[in-house]
Amino acid sequence: MSIFKARFMKNFIKISVLISIFLAGVSCSKLEDFLDKAPGVDVTEDNIFTSRQNAESYVSTLYQYGMVSIFPNRDAAVISSPTGASSSLAGTLSGATDESENEANFPFAQQWNSASIIPGNIIGNEDSKYHGRWKAIRNANILLERIDEVPDADDTYKAQVKGEAQFIRALSNFETLKRYGGFPIVNKRFVTVEEAKVPRASLEECINFIIKDCDDAVANLPASYPPTLRGRATKLAALALKSRTLLYAASPLFNTGTPFISMANAADNKLICYGNADNNRWKLAADAARAVLDAAPAAGVALIDVPANRDPAIATVAQGNYRVAWERQDNAEIIIADKTYPASSRFGFPWYHLYPVPMGSFWVSNTATLNFVRKYEKKADGLPQTWNPEGGDDLVAKYNELDPRFKQTVGYNGARFNAEHPIIETFAGGKHEKNCFGGAWVVKHIPEGLANGGSVVPSIALYRLNEFYLNYAEAINEFQGPTPEAYAAVNTIRTRSGMPDLPPGLSKDEFRIRVRNERDIELAFEDHRFWDIRRWLIAEEEGVMKGAIQGIKITKLTATTFRYVPYVIETRSFNKQMYLHPFDLTEVLKGNLIQNPGWE
């Protein structure tokens, strides 16, 4: 036994020696050296705030994330959503209103027309930027938190960046507000996930938060920039945002004691309305619009109004005041524009949502409905055009009598589309008839430069000065009736497009109808109509977002005479809960959002 033990001990020692050699051998490869080859992190947040140049890059991204386009699909294309949700659907929101009908059935507007919106599909069917806006707000909050640390930045620059951050934060919040009502107020950068459990604030708190940001931005921002920095937020842009916010705040959707549908728990109604109706909110809205008009000259912003171009002939339609104001980039009327995108052809954003397939695109565009064309007054007397419900053989004459803005907006049969398609043919058998349900295409937003394969920069205005005349007129009329100031504001807009003044002596209600019609015409296809009809609570009216949407079928009689016959393109559905968007289902399930009424 002891022999066995001794032998075992001897072996044990030998084995121990071997193991030691083994371990020593393999340790030579230096463990951490073998593994530690991870790359260094070149840029951290601290690097961003060590120089003005780096900080400026973060400001550039602030705009990329936070600027708003009037073309919804842009948003998902620029920013991949932090949660992976995105939209692949095309088109503008115009097709969900009485302005137009898409030429195909896949754009998301069709989901609104059949009332097929549900919480599970809202991100893809309108609000593709829901998640991106929170990203923009975080970007703004980080800038506000840290811009003071930048060593080589002067106080003027720091104030400007703060103003820009406040503007983008307010803009993002306004975009949420107009869709959903009250939202979670995010006024700082969240470090832990616990902090992100923010409930919706009341509508009033949200509006106050936006207005506070606008006021701060006005104080911080410069009146203008050198031409190389055009596109950045100015005092006037912040004032414009404030005006639009207060206009929406004063409108019936929000400015009421009882919402269009009560929340499941009535105590939550303050999330979607003020909880009382206060006419003084129209005064605030009017003042804010007035402030924009008053501050415009100092910022070099003015209406495009060349008297000779108020009513251009078809041959010179491109020079029309109205058309120049929407077509020419960086024109004097623009307060701020979305400048995120480079030049692109008709096959790139945003033109592929606008350029009709029969003109040589492949995606989708809009056809103007009869519901919309009917809104154009006759330029001779400012009275509504009469459209025979049974149709008639005088289509050319009817078109020729309309508001000069008509030919600068609608691509009707016989009009000029561009150099590539000098005469639009939407009559039966015509070259551009296919899928032209309304009987006319929309030319507004399609620049001449896209003809023959050209590329154009989509520098699309977010705010133009013309809107604020109409904001002012609407608000002042609601506050105290059709005052001379209200008349003057609307007539300024009409005059520059060759339309007669509004008739004197209108009642408040009559004036409201006229100013709303003016808005529909002047701001057509600019992402206003959808939101206006919701804030006015008229979306449910026949022919607005509900009921029969009409177009015309055109027959060629002779070379110069065409017959039109109105017909129903489709019968649309609208449910009352569609006055506000549903919050995305997944976000609601996370537990801190209370869903809007009718969408639970």
Add this chain to the structure above:
Amino acid sequence: MKHHLLGNASKNLTSTFHAFACFAMLFLFIPFQAKTQVTVTGNVANEKGEPLGYVTVLEKGTGNGTPTDDQGNFRLTVASSQSVLLFSFVGYADLEIPVGTQTNIRAVLSSAVNELDDVVIVGYGTQKKLTNTGAQASMAGKLLVESPAANISNSLVGRLPGLFASQASGEPGNDQSTLRIRGVGTFNGSQEPLVLVDGIQVDNYNNLDPNEIENITILKDASSTAVYGIRGANGVLLITTKRGKAGPARVSYTFNQATNTFTDLRAQMNSYDYANSFNQALKNDAYISGANYTPRYSQADLDKYKSGEDPIFFPSVNWYDVMLKKTSAQQQHNLSVNGGTDKVRYAISTGYFNQEGLFNNTNLSPGYDANIRFKRFNFRSNLNFNISKRFKAALDVSSQNEFRTGNALNTQTVIDNIARANPTVSPGIVDGKLIQLSTAGGNPLGSLYQAGYQREFRNFLNGSFRLDYDLEDFVKGLSTHAIVSYQNFNSQRFLNSKPTSTVINYIPLRNTDGSVVFLPQTDDAAYSFSESIGKNRRVTAELALDYRRKIGKNHNVSALLLYNQLKSIDPNYTFLVPNGYQSYVGRATYDFQGRYLAEINIAYNGTENFAPGNRFGLFPAYSLGWVASEESFFPKNDFLTLLKFRGSYGEVGNDQIGSGFLTSNNRFLYRPTAWTFTGGSRFGEVGSSYNVLAGSREGRGSNADLTWERAVKTNLGIEMTFWKKNITLNVDLFEETRDNILANPQTVSSVIGVAIPPQNLGKMQNRGYEFDFTLNNNIGALNYQIKANYSFARNEILFQDEVNRAYPYQFRTGNRFGQYFGLINEGFFNTWDEVNDASRPVYGWQNNKIQPGDIRYKDVNGDGKVNFDDEVPIGFSQVPEKTFGLSMVLQFKGFSASVLFQGVDNVSVNYTRRYTQAFYDANPASAVEYLINSWTPERYAAGLPIVFPRFSLGTNGGAPNNYQSSDFFTVDASYIRLKNAELGYTFSGSRLKKVGFSSIRVFVNGNNLVTWSNLFPGVDPESPPTATNFEPYPLVRTINTGINVNF
């Protein structure tokens, strides 16, 4: 063989070199020996004394041999009295008898199951099967050769308990199966098992020649996988290649010639049915959208489609017939030489495999070949050297060269284009011209030509050098070994494609006299050319001390201490950083008289995937065993001859957290949040100063605490043999709990405005059981073997930070991973009365505009609304919980036959829209023929069978109600398949030997022969549709004839 090699010599020098090297080696190692001959006669019988015919009697170490006759008698002339006779027969253990002075030898073969001598392959070594305590399963390499499948993974289906293999595609060169060992253990990390060939970790094993393989073993429990530590949690697949056996050169040549056909293809509606159904769909959809119904096809159109009188303008084309071939050819050659001397042993194998795809080459464009052609050249040389009594070395060199040519579109896109093309879009090819009726596309030929064609060459070169030194003189039982291995991969791809606008097509025009002319639409253009290359390499090094000793009479001990490191260099890895692993492995085993068994396995692993300090993990596993049948009290009987219990418990890891970990941006998740200078907005005035101002972005948040997935596994096993070892039965029960699964927190509100880093928060459980059963027996001269295996594995997600659901049944947590959720269908709405019934629930989509022909769903929560809140778990997941295999082998004299049935259960498939909805997609798409059984008022009125809901157009607004996730289109995907069958005959005997052959075997076998499932025609249960715009290249049925000649 030679022809092919030379034919490609100009294309690739490397492969030519390999071919020459191979032949040179063959001659180098064929030894020549002198002989003094002895003739022996004898008889072979089984343990019951029954004579065994057709037993192979070989002079050991030579190719000299003979089979026994019907009565078990043999006569053989051997080299000398020192020769040893080797008796081998299916189902029986090999028996060796030295000739000595005997001239008449009586051999008794015992049943194959001989626990005492059987060895199992384990991680970093081998162990005696009897005393092994881990859970593993293995199959002999020769079973791989019974299947004409192109690659190994497809031959594993149904063979091994605990292994699930599923083949998703039949595309030549890209038809490998997905493997899962014991189901799915993680819901986010990699589920792929670790694969090692001869101890070296490999990324691609499917391109090995099946003839090279000796054994395939899977390791399942913690005890067997703990030595792989951080990489072992998903199980391990060990492949062992053939090594040389001493003796004169044994040359074996095998040739296979096979024909492939698709197992199943869909049929599409003809133009008349198509147009008719399309109009019906328009009419149905108008009700929802409010649009007016205008038929797309007029009555005159319909009449023309029906009569077929105008095949140019009103065609009815079956695109499957146009685009696909009926059959394609496949060849395989293998030449191998095995032999050696005391000093050197060699096993050399060269293989050639050629498989053609089933795309039709329509000869529209000179020099363009649409069909997929795949060629593979294999070479392997395994050499063993006995340098001295104590010192041994092994050098393994292998190479796989693959050539793949064909059209450059993804084959899934090609198949999808075929499936989507509607029968009216074009008359196809007329007078050698591609005719297009509409510019709206939808013609699958155009996109095929436009994408061009590609040629791809891939070379894998692997070398491994091993030294073994026996330290017996230093410490008894001790030995050491070292391995260095180098793997190299190079690929080269040539692409020829055409510019978008230059696909030649013609539009037809009808002249006034009724004749038709074809006008070209575009000018042809030359193919453009591009080239891309890929490469990666890996170096593995290993050093080990191995101790094995019997102490006294009763104690058997063994121990292993091993160091292993590998470094992989791949340009696709994130930031180009190589991937490294380090492992320290320890193992100790003990058994007392082969009765009481104990084993400890430990790995200490490091990986750079985690922060310094978090890199190394310790993975221990413990196991115990008891061989009850070795106990003295255990009754010795013929019924139960072995009874063994074993159990293991331990921990293993998975550092491949998240899919594609090494190439994803998760790879260095532990590093601080990185900001990037990217993007930015534009400022300035258009036309003068409009420019991008460079932007910067906050990256995704970081997770410094990142760590591996941790799997705690328990296994209990019983091994039994019955009836004189003719029956074996093994049963295993297992349970695994995996935590630290890397997953995105789901409950963080998006108001935080930044991407939240994934965290090690998930937890999942996986448990089940498996058994395998083997019966070997004979009826007279008919020997048969039946093997059956059955596996069950069910997983459950225990935690994943799920959002709060309104109803308990909606939670994904608590269900199996990938559990389908959906509504419960209750048939159709058949009448307007049913639709307008005021008491029916309100439907939460398409604005509640339901019409007859729509699917009726159950209002699960009874709230009067049918919406997403009514979705409940339906069916299972797409990974089956039950898998089984049944194989039978018969041998009668020279004949042999085998079949393999294989199947799965507890599995569901969710049909993509193209299978369930006509016209789905733009342009519009085709309609599957079986959809003619859709609901229409006429069919309902006539009482005809109705299988599908009403027709609708597939884009927005069509019929969202009918295509909600529901049990209507998420269905049972279980199946049983006759996977494999073989019939063969072996010629042998003295006459053959006179002309230089030792044996010749001819055989016929087939793969994917018959399938029984309940799925729609054209849907294979193994490769169901998974994405909307992709359709798998269908599986192929292979019928093969072959010959194997041994010299």
